[in-house]
Amino acid sequence: MKKTLRALSSLVFMAVLIAAPASADEVKAGDLVITQAWSRATPGGAKIGGGYLTIANNGKTADRLVGGTSDIASKVEVHEMSMDNGVMKMRPVEGGLTIDPGKTVKLAPSGYHLMIMDLKTPLKQGEKVPVTLNFEKAGKVSIVLDVGSIGAMGPAAVGTSPGQMDMKKTPDHSGMKM
Template sequence: MTTSSPAGALVAAALLAISTPALAHVSFETAQAAPDSTYKGVLGIPHGCDGQPTLKVRIRIPEGVIDARPMPKAGWTLETVRAPYARTYRLHGKPVSEGVTEIVWSGSLEDGHYDEFTFQARITDAFRGGTTVYFPVEQTCANGTEAWTEIPADGQDPHSLKSPAPGVRLVGAASAVRSDTAGPLKVEEAWSRATPPGAKVGGGYLKVTNTGSQSDRLTGGTLPQAGRVEVHSMALDGTVMRMAPVEGGLEIKPGETVELKPGGYHLMFMDLKEPLTPGQVLKGTLVFEKAGAVDVQYPVQPLGAQGAPPAGHSHH
């Protein structure tokens, strides 16, 4: 959601890209890793650009992936770009606040040839199991650049993208349960997602379980960083995902667990006063029709994250 108005941001975030998938994407040899682990990325370049040789391969290292170390390649010049991280991480017990954020190999690879480009990096606990971590890639040729940088929007099939960024799916144990309560209602696994600079809307996600004997309704909430918090729905209308406020609030029936997640029901943080950054913890409230207000915390995950953070980011 990158537009400057709430309405524009909703439309931009909701549109599904319906296109024919490219036949030969750049991709990783191993597309899975464990959460909070060291990952060896072997990126395959299967072709050039419209028959022209590849002269440069640039990999962007996403926030939450640290200590990136490229493998030199015979016949190619290797460069790295270092920059501060958005937050401080721990590596071998020591704080780390900056590192390699881009890796660039320069050389020549004929269009009809295949080659691999390798690096090693630490995928931190900023991501949880079930999340896909995307590494945007730019492939520069003599006559232009192939930008493998598309990241699927909420609810979008990544295979529908024309130029998808290669991704690594994190598989492993689920995170520990974190919860807050308001009477018979239990709120679990709240989280949010980082926003680009200038964005005026953000999203909040969580699970609510009603252990009581009467229905209740989630009507909204508060957040210091936002002008207001609304409950929204997302539904497929033909080929377009449309978002709209849930009039009267979201019903939580007795014995029911309702999940607010990307691509479905979710909270909208409207009129943001500042960007949401990875590692930040947003402290706000949820408001229920009968149970009243309950304090909640939203650990902010990196842009494009699909799930709550791992254990260790507890709230009270």
């Protein structure tokens, strides 16, 4: 019985991975590779949103993400969120975010992120939002943010509801209930 349940769990897990929505396309700019570009939907009336992505530097010299632009907002800045004595602080990253050679930097909730400011309209789940990133060396790079739910925690969660399990983060199947 246990072997049957394990086999069934594995099949369900594989089916979920295959059926999971695809994340944004990979974008190459010189030695930089940008993947997993996404955002969260914003409530009506919200004037700010966040952008998240992964940047790999496959080159031999550092580059720096210094900001961005988008037709949906008046300003796109690189920000950092941190905790200081139990108080959450958010601030712009002065001088930009360095991506060292051979390293990967992930912009994600509760860390580095794009702050999309003075939104012209709310971000809606299922939309694709064009953003131009500005790098010190790679220059201007166009990407598209896939907009997930308000509570999305990652690109795999795009198109899911808040609280839905991200099966990719449960490789040992411990979160699965039969």
